[in-house]
Ligand code: SF4
């Protein structure tokens with residue numbers, strides 16, 4: 001029987017994009033490569049306008065432990081270095097020569113002879129984060145897990161419904177991902193890796209089984225297709241059969257969870273010496289001419305991505321960075337693909353446009369909440385600006401999965417109200 005967690009929502013299977021092989025978009029004329037300027041996550045540019053840069057060259061270096069190096073996605077000329085706000089950007093004009101930096105060199109030593117610290121240093125220098133999730137540097141997480149983690153959990157499940165980039169990556173890059181997992185086992189000192197796949201994506205399980213099913217170091221586990229199965233807390237609950245209590249992390253159960261795209265990035269860093277300069281994402285939505293799983297240079301604009309797909313069938317009401325459940329509405333198509341952009345979705349009608357009415361106390365939001373909260377009460381007190389009361393109803397434990405909003409028959413934007421409460425309580429936002 002496939003494993004699962006309590007709460008959440010079973011969603012209609014949307015296999016359409018799962019059938020689409022990953023395609024690369026043509027290199028754009030410009031990239032605006034983002035780098036963090038948030039306190040505690042700051043990176044500092046090491047290039048200036050008119051500098052020539054090569055593909056894979058370091059263009060911003062971390063200033064704090066929670067930031068990562070940033071690299072040029074192609075060769076060209078730096079046109080601008082923007083340092084306004086929490087996210088800066090280094091704008092590079094493509095020279096279409098795709099000249100590689102001399103810093104891009106494979107790791108020469110056999111992995112079995114390398115020390116974990118050496119491996120972590122390669123991962124750090126390649127700018128690999130928790131791709132598609134929090135953006136925390138992977139090397140930092142690996143160092144914290146050494147000696148504590150007993151299982152390497154490779155999350156091949158999509159973070160949101162209707163996405164399929166992880167599935168395609170497993171299917172098309174199976175050997176690379178298994179090899180990346182071996183490097184991570186050595187870097188953490190863990191003996192066994194568990195690939196978790198959705199039960200409905202049997203082909204992914206079969207591809208992995210064919211390559212590593214016979215090895216005692218690997219296991220393939222199927223999870224029931226349910227949202228938010230990919231979230232670390234729900235994944236841990238499904239695998240351990242026991243929910244994490246408040247403040248606990250997967251490491252408290254001995255799990256080190258990593259997304260499959262980060263595992264692929266680790267492989268690329270060791271075998272080709274390539275830092276993170278591109279990512280695979282699903283692009284879709286009813287406003288688009290067609291959907292696709294695309295490989296996109298970091299810093300390419302949403303406009304570049306959408307143009308490649310033939311543009312819009314009709315003007316979208318909203319373009320999301322991320323999936324339909326937790327994606328953030330972008331104001332302009334000049335928004336760019338960053339290391340954490342898992343999807344771009346263009347919709348003719350946004351969820352916030354639905355007409356809402358009074359709560360009918362049906363209890364559906366409570367039933368689906370994977371964190372066992374009472375979203376209706378948090379939302380009610382949020383409406384009344386009674387922030388302390390939202391706290392007593394545990395607004396801070398909300399993982400912002402959006403399940404409550406999705407099921408509410410009254411169309412109440414519960415998550416929006418809960419986020420407002422969290423902002424007023426100055427609680428950290430959480431991603432799934
Ligand atoms: S968004 Fe928050 S309150 Fe709503 S279902 Fe998810 S965890 Fe529960």
Ligand code: SF4
Nearest residue numbers: 359360362363365408
């Ligand atoms: S799902 Fe909507 S209508 Fe039902 S109890 Fe929750 S807030 Fe009220």
